[in-house]
Amino acid sequence: MVPAVIAVIFAAAGAWAQERPYFVIYDHYLEEPGALEVGFNPTFGSVDDGNDFLAASLELEYGATAWWTTELYLDGQHTENDSTVFTGFRWENRFRPLEREHAINPILYVEYEDVTGADKVMSAVVGHDVAADFTESNSELAEEVERELELKLILSSAVRGWNISENFIAVKNLTNEPWEFGYAIGASRPLALKASPEPCSFCAENFIAGIEMYGGLGDTEQFGLSDTSQYLAPVLAWNLPSALSLKLSPGWGLNDDSLPFLLRFGISFEFSSLGRR
Amino acid sequence: MKYAGAIAAAVMLLFAGSAAVARKKEPSKPYAQLGQVPEDAQARSNPLEHDPDAIVAGKKLYARHCAECHGATAESGRKGPSLRAPEVQTASAGALFWVITNGNVRAGMPVWSKLPEAQRWQITTYLNSLGTAAEASTAPPAPDPVPGR
Numbered sequence: 173m174v175p176a177v178i179a180v181i182f183a184a185a186g187a188w189a190q191e192r193p194y195f196v197i198y199d200h201y202l203e204e205p206g207a208l209e210v211g212f213n214p215t216f217g218s219v220d221d222g223n224d225f226l227a228a229s230l231e232l233e234y235g236a237t238a239w240w241t242t243e244l245y246l247d248g249q250h251t252e253n254d255s256t257v258f259t260g261f262r263w264e265n266r267f268r269p270l271e272r273e274h275a276i277n278p279i280l281y282v283e284y285e286d287v288t289g290a291d292k293v294m295s296a297v298v299g300h301d302v303a304a305d306f307t308e309s310n311s312e313l314a315e316e317v318e319r320e321l322e323l324k325l326i327l328s329s330a331v332r333g334w335n336i337s338e339n340f341i342a343v344k345n346l347t348n349e350p351w352e353f354g355y356a357i358g359a360s361r362p363l364a365l366k367a368s369p370e371p372c373s374f375c376a377e378n379f380i381a382g383i384e385m386y387g388g389l390g391d392t393e394q395f396g397l398s399d400t401s402q403y404l405a406p407v408l409a410w411n412l413p414s415a416l417s418l419k420l421s422p423g424w425g426l427n428d429d430s431l432p433f434l435l436r437f438g439i440s441f442e443f444s445s446l447g448r449r
Numbered sequence: 450m451k452y453a454g455a456i457a458a459a460v461m462l463l464f465a466g467s468a469a470v471a472r473k474k475e476p477s478k479p480y481a482q483l484g485q486v487p488e489d490a491q492a493r494s495n496p497l498e499h500d501p502d503a504i505v506a507g508k509k510l511y512a513r514h515c516a517e518c519h520g521a522t523a524e525s526g527r528k529g530p531s532l533r534a535p536e537v538q539t540a541s542a543g544a545l546f547w548v549i550t551n552g553n554v555r556a557g558m559p560v561w562s563k564l565p566e567a568q569r570w571q572i573t574t575y576l577n578s579l580g581t582a583a584e585a586s587t588a589p590p591a592p593d594p595v596p597g598r
Contacts, residue, residue, distance in 0.1 A: 201559075201560070202559065205559065206528075239554050365566070365568070367509060367571055368506060371594050
């Protein structure tokens, strides 16, 4: 069974990806129908008064239709002077409710996640997620089970070559805990808007640069910026002709409750028309 | 824990509903989207119409993003209709640009506004250069992108 699946995957042709450079923000572009993107996204985090960590997620993103993309993540992390642990899975779905392009394009996002408190991928920062959460040991954090429903309203616009995106996030732990809120905003632009006539890997049109800012907004009991972490991160993506995309983003915490430094890296490969004719 | 089960069930129902909606939809006629183009969009002129590089660059972009569905020669592919049909070749540049930008989401064509406007015009220029399938059999093809960096 497994060899057959692998054979099907590698029989599918690689497709030129036009990956956005973001790590936290979503824009309104869904995966192309029938395309499967396989990605690996490590995040290094520097922790004051604690151990640095390297978290990573394996990402499988599939374009079910032109208006629905579904995605599975498997998360894990290694913490210096501690241990390496698998921290759980996340299953997200994005839906495009409007057929055509508008000045502001909404996307509805629904995610179910089943992770432990040791999950350090930081795919979103919400509520009162703060740097102190990262100082406990993996064994202590692993005892905390987080089965959460995460909802996002994604708003995104294409303006003169720029993409401008805003995400509003609400997360509910399915135990008796309050709703937590967060946000992410960002903008990005290809380094060249016109394509060159030559086939090329290093030409400016293949690079997309931008910036993203994200953080928590408290919860239903204490809404606002108090006791929240906030981050600012420039982002860069390089889309190669071989269907490979690379992304890089150094990020900095903006207040004392944030981790001082994050370094994110992403590599992904897109298979076209998997399972569709 | 009981909530987790309920949520998982709700998500499953959501998927099932989505799939049902997808199955129920009427198959759209392949060129129906061209009839939906607003008049002002149809009237837009191609700013790269006289750009000497636009056809070659457009051909490169077409191979990257469009050939998978519409075929390497644009004479239809596994999922998309022929772009050398008279309906497409007689459409205005503005109409083609609008369809590329907005896609045809119900019929499975994604929006392509993630490509910068200039690149969408380059693809439009290339498509306009193709001619119908009958014309293509007698006309020389657009030059291939020259190897570069």
